[in-house]
Amino acid sequence: MSRADELLAAAAAAPGFMPADEGRALHDAALAVEVPGPLLEIGSWMGKSALYLAAAAVRTGRTVVTVDHHRGSEEHQPGWEYHQPELVxxxxxxxxxxxxxxxxxxxxxxxxxxxxxxxxxxAQVWTTPLALLFLDGSHTEESARRDQEAWVGKLSVGGTLAIHDVFPDPADGGQAPFGVHQRVLASGEFTELPGTGSLRLLRRLR
Incomplete structure (x- = not known):
């Protein structure tokens, strides 16, 4: 088994909320991107998606940068659905x-x-153009819009934007990532690539 395959197996076994098919799709998108630059994810939780990206990085000689305050999102706080007391x-x-x-x-x-x-x-001090940007941070409207405004402009032309938890139907999930997806498409600067589940992929055109 190659090292990349070992990382993929570790990613599949790691705790987290990303389904295996979406994780592999994220890995494949990172593997396929052709422009130079690092892979950057916003929102890491316990590192599951970072391993999917790392498996691609070891195959392509890239670096993965993860950005997270590690205090959890709103739904992880006491009294909310996804709170885990052992993480306090x-x-x-x-x-x-x-x-x-x-x-x-x-x-x-x-x-x-x-x-x-x-x-x-x-984002205020980041200057390196990105090959792939994965948006998976807090899903409130305010924070999702803030991540979009702070980071999407740092993606290289030809780079890939990945957005997680995009649900067109409000009955399936929160609408903030869907709003990011719609605004990015409406900008005319991106074209959509085939996605998987709630993972949407877009290529920057200009």
């Missing part, structure tokens, strides 16, 4: 997924650079 740091009383993330991505530490920050803070 007793010293601070706050959710902290960074230790779990580090355990997950340990096999890929040579290709994954973890930035612990709010995405809009890092």
């Amino acid at each position: 740091d007793p010293a601070t009383g706050l959710l902290d997924t960074l230790p779990s993330f580090r355990r997950t991505v340990h096999p890929a530490e040579d290709v994954v650079v973890a930035v612990v920050a709010r995405s809009e803070v890092l």
